Amino acid sequence: MGAKIEIKKQEVKGGIYDSIIIGAGPAGLNAALYLRRYGSTCMILTNPEQPSQVDITPFVDNYIGIQDVTGAELTKMMAEHAKKFDVEIKYEKVGDIKKENDNFIVVSEKDSYKAKTVVIATGAKHRNAEVKGESEFLGKGVSYCATCDGFFFKDKKVAVIGGGDSALTSAIFLKELGCDVTLIHRRSEFRAAEVYVEKAKQIGVKFKLERTVFEIAGGKMVEKIILDNWEEFDVSGVFVAIGEIPAVEIAKKAGVKVTESGFIVTDKGQMTNVPGIFAAGDVCDNPLKQIITACADGAVAAFSIKKWLGAKK
Numbered sequence: 001m002g003a004k005i006e007i008k009k010q011e012v013k014g015g016i017y018d019s020i021i022i023g024a025g026p027a028g029l030n031a032a033l034y035l036r037r038y039g040s041t042c043m044i045l046t047n048p049e050q051p052s053q054v055d056i057t058p059f060v061d062n063y064i065g066i067q068d069v070t071g072a073e074l075t076k077m078m079a080e081h082a083k084k085f086d087v088e089i090k091y092e093k094v095g096d097i098k099k100e101n102d103n104f105i106v107v108s109e110k111d112s113y114k115a116k117t118v119v120i121a122t123g124a125k126h127r128n129a130e131v132k133g134e135s136e137f138l139g140k141g142v143s144y145c146a147t148c149d150g151f152f153f154k155d156k157k158v159a160v161i162g163g164g165d166s167a168l169t170s171a172i173f174l175k176e177l178g179c180d181v182t183l184i185h186r187r188s189e190f191r192a193a194e195v196y197v198e199k200a201k202q203i204g205v206k207f208k209l210e211r212t213v214f215e216i217a218g219g220k221m222v223e224k225i226i227l228d229n230w231e232e233f234d235v236s237g238v239f240v241a242i243g244e245i246p247a248v249e250i251a252k253k254a255g256v257k258v259t260e261s262g263f264i265v266t267d268k269g270q271m272t273n274v275p276g277i278f279a280a281g282d283v284c285d286n287p288l289k290q291i292i293t294a295c296a297d298g299a300v301a302a303f304s305i306k307k308w309l310g311a312k313k
């Protein structure tokens with residue numbers, strides 16, 4: 001049993017939050033939790049159309065202390081934990097962050113909100129494979145989310161494209177759901193953790209390595225996949241899981257510096273080049289993109305905000 005801590009309601013003085021967090025994935029939720037525990041006020045705005053990458057992860061077995069959990073279950077637990085500390089999560093897409101004197105105005109599609117600091121924890125979106133038929137068959141057999149759409153392909157043949165953790169966890173999930181799964185990867189080495197590769201092999205996922213997809217073809221729905229060596233095979237579904245692109249549109253508009261590949265540059269305290277704007281999680285230029293590192297970024301950002309606001313008083 002943990003110690004009983006009195007949880008106070010937020011008192012947002014003058015309608016100005018200490019921080020507004022954009023994004024309700026592990027980075028944003030943990031930033032909110034830490035801010036509240038430091039006695040700071042905050043709220044989260046999140047795009048209802050963009051689930052966090054964790055939300056679409058079939059299972060997570062590398063968040064220490066928590067076993068046998070789906071990505072969606074884990075973020076739900078995290079959101080409940082943050083809400084216990086009176087964190088409000090509003091499902092509104094943010095379009096702009098503007099500076100007004102010492103504060104920021106965060107403009108969503110519904111309203112605008114004032115804060116002394118902003119945490120950008122907008123995560124990343126799936127990357128398209130850019131192959132023939134991919135966009136044409138989107139929702140007609142092509143999917144980027146095995147946990148969302150896998151059920152429709154129970155007992156059917158599917159292909160998963162990619163060689164990272166997303167592709168391997170999706171392949172395992174689909175196989176365990178009862179699909180006949182072929183994983184297509186452009187190299188013979190995997191980025192995915194060895195445990196996932198081993199598990200996939202053990203449960204009978206088929207592999208086509210050193211192959212790329214040339215075309216996804218069919219009639220009204222996906223019917224087959226054509227590889228770069230002209231090999232064809234029948235599938236009803238194609239799951240594309242080839243990595244992510246950082247969601248940095250709002251950050252760039254606000255003058256936040258990004259790397260050549262588009263990830264936000266921060267200092268050790270997660271502050272960006274724009275004083276008062278912090279960033280956390282997969283949207284940042286960090287070497288490891290995991291739930292645990294996203295959470296850690298959020299905690300560090302909250303700690304830095306507390307220090308930064310304290311120094312300004």
Ligand code: NDP
Binds near residue numbers: 161165167186241242
């Ligand atoms: P990754 O960047 O880790 O892997 C992407 C994979 O797709 C690579 O194997 C890459 O090939 C391949 N690829 C990239 N572009 C193309 C293309 N155009 N055509 C064909 N193949 C392509 O992305 P993931 O989405 O797998 O993972 C993102 C992050 O999320 C990682 O940090 C991962 O560890 C984490 N994650 C963790 C999970 C867990 O632990 N439960 C679950 C899911 C994700 P190549 O290797 O040749 O570059």
